[in-house]
Amino acid sequence: MIVIVVGAGINGVTAAIELKKRGHKVVLVDPGPLPHPLAASTDISKAARAAYGADQEYTALAERAIPLWREWNLEFGTELYHEVGVMFVRQQEMKPGDFEYESFKILERRRHKIQHMNSAQLWKQFPAWDPERYQDGVLELEAGYVESGRVVTTLIERAKSLPVPSGMIPRRARRKSAASPLTTSLIVPSPPAATTRSQPSVSAALAKRVASPACSVV
Numbered sequence: 001m002i003v004i005v006v007g008a009g010i011n012g013v014t015a016a017i018e019l020k021k022r023g024h025k026v027v028l029v030d031p032g033p034l035p036h037p038l039a040a041s042t043d044i045s046k047a048a049r050a051a052y053g054a055d056q057e058y059t060a061l062a063e064r065a066i067p068l069w070r071e072w073n074l075e076f077g078t079e080l081y082h083e084v085g086v087m088f089v090r091q092q093e094m095k096p097g098d099f100e101y102e103s104f105k106i107l108e109r110r111r112h113k114i115q116h117m118n119s120a121q122l123w124k125q126f127p128a129w130d131p132e133r134y135q136d137g138v139l140e141l142e143a144g145y146v147e148s149g150r151v152v153t154t155l156i157e158r159a160k161s162l163p164v165p166s167g168m169i170p171r172r173a174r175r176k177s178a179a180s181p182l183t184t185s186l187i188v189p190s191p192p193a194a195t196t197r198s199q200p201s202v203s204a205a206l207a208k209r210v211a212s213p214a215c216s217v218v
């Protein structure tokens with residue numbers, strides 16, 4: 001099956017990789033440049049944690065995701081996920097209904113490695129934080145942050161390098177593929193169209209390109 005995935009943010013690129021692994025030919029479409037500066041995934045860092053208040057479904061997803069982040073660190077040979085812990089603290093004592101309280105209770109019940117961060121503990125472990133201001137919270141130890149823009153860049157390279165399933169390779173191209181395996185079709189940016197009138201601002205130019213993607217195949 002040929003699948004067109006629209007948008008090469010984290011969801012699109014991981015979907016493309018997974019589809020490819022399952023034997024489908026994938027066309028990943030994005031106006032670019034990649035990672036796209038307007039994409040939610042393009043950032044220095046994003047938190048990867050299981051604390052989601054009372055939203056236990058997210059906690060369950062994080063339990064599956066965090067071991068995969070560790071695997072990717074090994075697989076790509078670079079630290080994309082930094083397991084430094086994630087802490088949520090508040091200015092009053094935690095109580096039922098609070099994000100921190102519900103997170104604490106769920107993480108405790110699901111046997112996560114956590115620490116109760118009251119003022120004394122905060123002062124002891126993180127003296128840069130004002131213990132009078134931040135009184136109560138939870139430190140999730142098996143959590144951290146990912147370098148999300150770098151992750152998308154790395155995964156796009158991975159998507160491109162995966163070989164096309166052999167049944168999908170046209171006969172003419174198949175001869176070539178013995179020497180250099182074909183890659184995932186990735187539709188990425190063509191260079192910005194030359195502007196003849198006054199230069200638009202960067203954000204206006206980007207917004208225009210998102211609205212009407214000009215793509216080329218590599």
Ligand SMILES: Cc1cc2nc3c(=O)[nH]c(=O)nc-3n(C[C@H](O)[C@H](O)[C@H](O)COP(=O)(O)OP(=O)(O)OC[C@H]3O[C@@H](n4cnc5c(N)ncnc54)[C@H](O)[C@@H]3O)c2cc1C
Pocket residue numbers: 006007008009010011012029030031032035036038039040041042045046047048210211213
């Ligand atoms: C400020 C902020 C902080 C966040 N913090 C966290 C966090 O700490 N931890 C966490 O887990 N999540 C966090 N999130 C959520 C997370 O970033 C998003 O859920 C995730 O990045 C969404 O990925 P996506 O692939 O769906 O979308 P995006 O990353 O937005 O990718 C969409 C892609 O589609 C492309 N596109 C758009 N229009 C078209 C078109 N017409 N044709 C083709 N392609 C198109 C874009 O160029 C882009 O590349 C945060 C989000 C924001 C905004």
